[in-house]
Amino acid sequence: MANLKTVSKKSKAQSMGMHTEVLTGRTQQKFFNPDEAENFYYFGTYDVDFNKRTELDVKDMTAPEANKEIDNLMSQGYGTIVIKNPQGKHSLGVGILNKLNLIFEGSLGYFGMGSCDGPIVRINGRVGWSCAENLMAGKVVIEKNAGSCFGAAIRGGDLICKGSVGARTGIDMKGGTIIIGGDAGAFTGFMMQRGRIIILGNVGINLGDSMYDGTIFVGGEIGSYGSDAVDAELTKSDQDWLKRKLKVAEIGENFDVSKMKKIVAGKKLWNYDNLEPTEKKGAI
C-alpha cells in the first residue's frame, strides 16, 4: 500500500491534469497483483450455466428468504432463474454480484435489484421506489412503470423502463445509462455526476437540477430546467449512440432521435474530470 505522504514525484494522473489536490494520510486503495490472483476471492460469485434453468415461487417467502434462495440456486450453477409471485415485495434480488439471467413474473416493491453487479434482469411488471439503486454493471429491464428514485446512484450498466417513472430518476448517478420509454417526473437527473439518461416522453420540473456532469436526452416536453442544466447541441455521434442504445434496449424502435433535446451541466466545477471510471482506468 503506497503512502502518498512520501511520494514526491507527480503521479501519471496528476501530470495529465486529472487531479491536482495534494493528498495526505494513508490511502485506502488496494492494488491488485495478477500474480496473486489465486489469493483473491470475489465474495458471492459462482460459475453458472445460462442453460441451466429453474423456477422459484416466492409467494410465501420473506425477501431475505427469497434472496438467500437465489444465492443458493446460483451456487448450484443455475444461470437462469424465474421468480414467480413476487407480489410487490420489497428488496427482492438485491446484492447479486454475478452473471445471471433473472426473470421476475410480476411486480416488485421498493429497492428491488439494489446493489447488483452483473446480472441481466427482466421484470414483467412494475417496480417501486429506488429500483436498481447502486447498480454497477448488468442490465435491468422493467416492462411496466417504475416509482421514484429509479436508478439512484448507479455506477454502470443499463437500466430500462418501458413505461413511465416517478420523480428523481437517476439522482446522484455516477455512470451507466437509464432509458425511459414513457414520461419521467420532477427532478430527473438531480445531482447526477456522470452517465446518460434517455427519456422518450415528457419530463417534469427541475430537470437536471444541480447536475455536475453527464447527459440527458429528452424526446418530449420539459417542465422546466433545474439549476445548472443547459441545452447542448445534439451531434451526429449522439444520434448514432441513441439509435444503438434504443435498439439494444428494444424500445422506441421508430423513434426520431434527431428531434431529441440534449441537456448537459452548464457549470464547470473546480477540480473535476468528466471521464467515465472505465475511461479513467484506460488513461492511467
Place this chain on the structure above:
Amino acid sequence: MCGIAGLIHRGKSSNVGSELQGMLQALKHRGEDSTGYALYGDTDGKNFIMRFKVGENVGEGSSSVMEDVSVYDERKKIVDQTLAEMGAKVVKEERTLPYSLRYEIDYDTKDLLDFSQRIESIPGVEILSMGKSLEVIKDLGNAKMVCDRYSLDKVVGTHAIGHARMATESGVDIKSAHPFWGYPFSDVSVVHNGQLTNYWNNRRVLENKGMRFMSECDSELIAVYLAEKMRDGATLEEGMKESLTGLDGVFTYFVATKDSLGMAKDTMAAKPLVLYESDDLVAMGSEEIAIRSVLPQEIDTYDPFDGEVKVWQI
C-alpha cells in the same frame, strides 16, 4: 414515516372494512403507533352517525392523561343532555370502549358547526366524525388490533381511507391519529403522509377565521384547510389544487366525501403513492403491497406525478 391507503368501488358496495384492514396491515411496518379508518358505509341516509370520544387512550409523548371510567360516564351524560336540549334524538347507541361511542342521531339540520361547537364545548369530548355515511374509527395499535377492537371487518360500503401512523410531530393518542374529520362538513375526512412546515402560520390564520383545531398534529391542517376553502364556496377539487401551493412541506394526502375520493401529491413528489385504477375500482397506497392485499393478481399500477390531484366518484 406513516402509511396511507384508500379504495373506492364504483357502482357497487363491498366489504370495505375488511379490505382496508388488509391494506393497512400490509403497511404496518410504516408505523403502528395508531391506526385509523374512515369508512363510508351503506346507510339509508336518514340519520347522522356521530363517532365521538369522551376520553383518551394515552400513549408515549401524549399531552393527555388517562382518566377513570366514571369521568367518561359523567361526560357521556352531559353529551346526552346537550343532544336532548338541541332536539336531537339518539336512535341507536353503541359504546365499544369506555371512551369511544357511536350514536345514530335523528336531527334535522344543515348547520353542523353550531351542533359540533355545543358538543365539543363539553371538556374532554371530541367528535371524531359526523355524517350520514362516514364513520371515523381510530385508536392505538396496528390495523388488525383496531379492526378487531371495533369489529370493523363486517362493514360494507363504497369507499374508505385509512392511516397507519408513526408518531413524529406529536404524541401517541387518539386525538393525533388520522383520519381527521373535515369539521364541520358532513362526511369529509382526510389522511396524510408527510410533514407540513407552515403548520403554525396556517393555523393562526385559520383560527382567526373561526376554524377549529383539536390536536397539535400538522396533518389536521389539511382537513381544516380544505374545510375552510369549501366553506368559502370552492369545490373539493379546487381546494385540493390550491393546497399544493398553500401548504408547504412534503405530503401525499387522501380526502374522501360521501360520494368521492381524491388524492394530492406535493410538487416535490417526496412522499410515495402507488395507484391502481380500473372502471370499477380505484385502490391506492403508500406501497404496492397494500394494493396487493385486495388485488393479488398481476395488475398495472403507477406512481402519480408531482403536483398531481385526482378525484374519483362512486
